[in-house]
Structures are given as C-alpha cells and as structure tokens.
Amino acid sequence: MNLIKQDWFSDLKPNFKVLSFKERFLCAVGALLGLAISSWISWSVLGGLNVWYIAPMGASSVLLFAVPSSPLAQPWNVIVGNLLAGLIGVSCAMWIPDLTTAFSLAVGLAIFLMMSTDSLHPPSGAVAITAVLGGKAIHQLGYYFVLYPVLLNSVLLLAFAVCFNRLMGRHYPYPKQINSRSKDPTPTQKVGIQPQDIQRALNEQTELLDISQYDLEKIILEAQELANERRVIHFVCRDIMTKDVITLYQEDDIHQSLDKFKHVNLMSLPVIDAEQQLVGTLALYDVVEWFKRAADPRAPWEFMVKQIMNRKVVTVNPEQPIQDLVPYFVEKSFNYIPVLEKEKLVGIISRADMIAALQQQLINLNIEHSTQ
Template sequence: MFHPQSEWLEILKPNFKLLPLKERLLCGLGALLGLSLSSLISLWILGDINAWYIAPMGASSVLLFAVPASPLAQPWNMVIGNTIAGIIGVTCALYIPNLTEAFSVAVALSIILMMSTDSLHPPSGAVAITAVLGGEAVSELGYLFIFYPVLLNSLLLLLVAMMFNRLTGKQYPHKAQLNLRSQDPTPTQKVTIQPQDIHHVLEHQTELLDISEYDLQKIILEAQYQANARMQDENVQEWRCEDIMTHDVITLQQDDDIQLALDKFKQVNLMSLPVVNAEQQLVGTLALYEVVEWFKHATDVRMSWQHQVKHIMNRKVVTVKPHQSIADLVPYFVERSFNYIPVVEQQQLVGIISRADMIAAMNQRLIWLRSKTTES
C-alpha cells in the first residue's frame, strides 16, 4: 500500500549513507575524547574553561569526527575559518552597538571571507556569534579572543582529530589526489573520466557542494557524458602514446649514489626506473635487481669505484615517440614482459607508459567495441 507521508519523509531526508553501528559509536567516541581533551588541556594551560565556547567546538567536532573527508572539515578550513570569524566577530562587537545587527553582520561577512579564502567552516558562524554575544568576558579579552579560546581550542581539537582518525583507519587530513606516485591522472582516469571532465561539470554548478553520495553520482554521470564526447573526437581506435603516457615521471639521475637510488626504490615501490642526465635526456634504466646485485659485491675492492647509478645502469633502452600508435607497444608488454616504456622526443624524456596504462587503454577499447556492436 502506498503511503504519501512516507514519500514526503524521503524527500526531506538527506541522501547520506547510514554508517554501521560500530562506526557511529567511534564517531561519538572521537567527539567525546576531542572535546574532553582539548578542554582539559585548556584548563591545564590557562587555568579556566570558557563554557560558552563549547558550542562552536561541539559543531566542529561533528565535522572532524563524523565526516572527516568533507572539504569543510579540513585543517585549513577549521583554523583559517575560525580565525576569520573571530576577527570579524570581535570587530563587530566593538563597533556595532546593536547586538542583533552586530552578530548578523559578523556572520554574513565571515561567510563571504571564508568562501573567498576557500576556508568555509560552518561552526565558524557560531564563533562569530559567540564573539558578539559572549558578554563581558569576551569584551575584556578583545582581540585576544582570537588566540584564546579560538585558535588554542581549534588547534587542540584538530590535533586530537588527526590522531584519533589515523588510529581508527581514516585518512585525515583528506588527500584529494588519487595517484600517489604522480601528478598525472591514474591509468583508468586517462582513458575514462579525467579530472578536467569533472572540473568542467563543476564549473556549471551554481551551488557549493559538500559532497554526498547522490551528489557524487550525479557529477560522475554528467562527467561521463563529457568524457564520451571527448573520446568520440579523439577516436579510441587511434590512440597515440602521448594520449595515455604519464608526464610526471619518477627518474634517477645518472650521478646519483646507488644507496640513494635504493632509497627511492623503497619510497615509490617500483621495480625499475629510467635514468636521465643533467639535461633530462634519457641515458638508461636501472632495475632494482641490479641494485641488489651491486650490494652483493659491494665489499669487493675491484667494485669500490662503482658507486653511482651510471656505473650499473642498462644503457640499451627501448623507447617510443609521442605520436607513435600504442599498438606498436603491445609486443613489448606481451612478448617481452616490459614493465614500462619511456617516451622520448628529441632525446628528451617526455613521458612513460606502464603496463597498467596499456591494460586500462585496452579495457576501454573493449568497452568501445561493445558499444559499437550494440549500436549496429
């Protein structure tokens, strides 16, 4: 049986994912610890707790512990947003006698300046109001109110949030970049929805979105339309090396010490890296196993002079050009098990194509072929 009232309730409810009970309890525990510890540390440092300031910190704790991935919950937003609101709130309290006018103007100006500095933090609105309505206690502090309790409590709560979220397996502060090895898009992004496609859609949004699951699905769907139009122009059948290569290449310098090279291998977790000279010209490649072999003979007096990358690197390197078809690369990845192939133009290393890039491109080629078969 259809119930009209239930439909209205669904319209009014937000489209947020309901977390499991364990996660909800952890969010509450985080807020409990954050507020308790920051208040107790304030008491220990300064000898008192301003109870009227719990409201803004309580609002911040909702963001920091319940939705730490939100753009509004990031450290920049909390520290800068609260500082801006504190300055404006104190100024309005000092120069606007009417309290209603003072806190209204304070919140309005805080919103404008926070949005202008990309530091929007909703609890900062409460900071601005607290600065106006805090009474004699805030008046006596004046602009010191910005340092205590605003900045002190903000930093303390932020520190607890960082530690608690890390301990519970959540990434905070939130990293926006998906590809941790390079500034380039991930292999999948290169052949489907790229960051610029999502940016194109966001440019046409007139609202500031604190992303929910529904908002994200809508943006991705519209970005897919944009990506499809781009792919039709590029023609998937004629992809060239420059279309899928990574521009931000991790390299070794030929004069690097081998110990330094080993540290870089550990850092990036790769089995082989290209080697360049001071002019960024490709001069060889170095595999991790070659470094391991060198360490096996490091005590040999005859090998003591060989301590730089150029002494043990492989100088015979298979390369491709940017305008070359990716079809030319298939034999190297399939028959010779290459992990990557450098892309060179006028002796300069301009990019690199990995096996993952090729797999993503071939997968997209299969999707394209299926769509053409369906259309026919």
C-alpha cells in the first residue's frame, strides 16, 4: 500500500484498550450505583448540610469502577490523597486571601505531598480546589470539611467499590503478588523476568506510570509465552516479511516520488501497477541521475516513475527459506527483496528483518542445545 498520511487527530488519542460492551456497561452501572448510594447515605447522615456531597467524587468513581487495578485507585490513595488535599485546601483558603493564589498553591502542595506519601489520587486535586472555591458553606465548616463531606464521601464510595468489584469477579483492592512461602522469587519469576528486573527498568523512567509493577511483569510474561508459542527454528519468508509495504505507482510523477523518499528515509522503493503487480524498483540513485540528465536540454523528456525505474527485480515467494536470501544481502548488498504471491506484491524483506531473524535462530539453537 502507499504511504499512509499522518492523521493528526489519531495522534491525540491514547493507546488504550477498549473493553467489551458488557464491561463498559458494568463500569457505568457501578459508578451510577456507587455515587447514588453513597450520596444518599451522606445526605441521611448530614441532614440539611448544603455540602453533603462534593464533585470530586465523580472523578474518583471513574478510577474505582473503570480502572480499579490502577495504583491511583487503591484505598490508600483514595483516603489519604483526599484527606491531604482537603487539609491543604482548607489551610490555603483560611490563610491566603487571593483565591487564584490559594487554589493554585493548594493543588501544587497536594500533588507534592501525595507523591511523597505514595497516595497520588488525581481527583484529590479537585478536592483542594473545592476547599478554596466551594463558597461560604464550605468555608464555614473550616477543618470539619476534611471529615465531612470529604472523608465521609470517600469512605462510602470506596466501600461500595470494594463490594461491587468483588461481586463482578474483580480483585479490589488489588492484592500484592508475592511468594507467600519464601522470600525468593516465585517459580515463574526464577526462570523469567524477576521483580528486580522490572524495578530496575522502572527506576530508569523519569515519569510516573499508571500501572503496577506486578501488572507490568504479568503482561510481559504473558507476551513472552505467546512469543514462545510462535517460536520456530527455520524461518520462511512469510514469517519475517513486512506486509505493510510503502510503494510507488509506475504512473507517479518523479517529483512526487522524491517527496516520498524524503518522508520515509529509504534508499529504494518497489514500483507497482494498478493491479498491485510488481513492475520494477526505483532507487534514490536513479532519481539523482534523472536530475543530472534533466539539466541537459538534449536529454529525452522523462517525468514518470516507469521511465527511469529498474525493471529487473529479484523476488522470492512467501514459503521460500530465508537462507536463500543471504547471498543477496551479503554479496550484492541488497537493501530489501520483494515477496510475490500469484504475481502480486505481498511484502518485502529488509536487511534488518534478516538480521533479526538470524539472531533469533541463533538464540533458539542455543536454547535447544542447553536443554539437551
């Protein structure tokens, strides 16, 4: 296929797993019931108090019911994070007359203290702002605001989240995964990635990741198991070829082809016709030579890719062993070799693909020898 244009709107979207309709529906129902029940109980306990429920609980419900496995959604974070933010917010409201300065400083201090106590909870930032901008009713409560509605709302919503998530078969609070029989790593960890390996990698990160160390380790191990199932000793071209091929059409303007070379930073591209059949290759060297000829008024007029492309192309079929390709990459310094199936271009194999495949074959052979 041709070069895919960058969709700037897609770049703004997160790389986030979309859950099934059932899971999305349950998350929404959990938040609805959790907020309704906890707010009703708060109203019953606090009577006619104007601030019987605060808006940040809506943000907390997103974490508690949609991503309960997040480190930011654990009980310690909900309770301690909201308490710290409430205390700081009330203090700033009482001692700093300028509202903008008060709520800005409150949120900044809340973030610092939550990160220092490992209790980061994003909705707590809204708790700090509420304490400053909540109006006369909240200001009259003073530090009681931290107890009610903040602590009361947090405990009630958290209690319902624990019951609901467990009823749905989810683990919440998320349990620590340790070897209960000894201090050594678990049996799986001994022969694979160990917690200290993950910890060392995480220590290199300068940003906070919204995933627990165990979850990260679990995902990596599961991915490794899937990769092992796919492991083969003898690769064929189909196993390693790139299917999403950047191509030129033979009717393309040469100037347009140059733009594509510049964008993808490749030295050569395959050329196809309207039926997706390979008809040649065009190297950046060919374009440079065309520019040289274009300066000569006696040179024939050429403006399409098919007029300057190389029509002699070495190809392979998908089931061909990759060992057949080695001489072309080693002796003739090919950058890539097209893969054809029923005379149509279905992929290419680059020098980098070959290096990765040969390295994996060496690893697989070493594993076999070590287990014999």
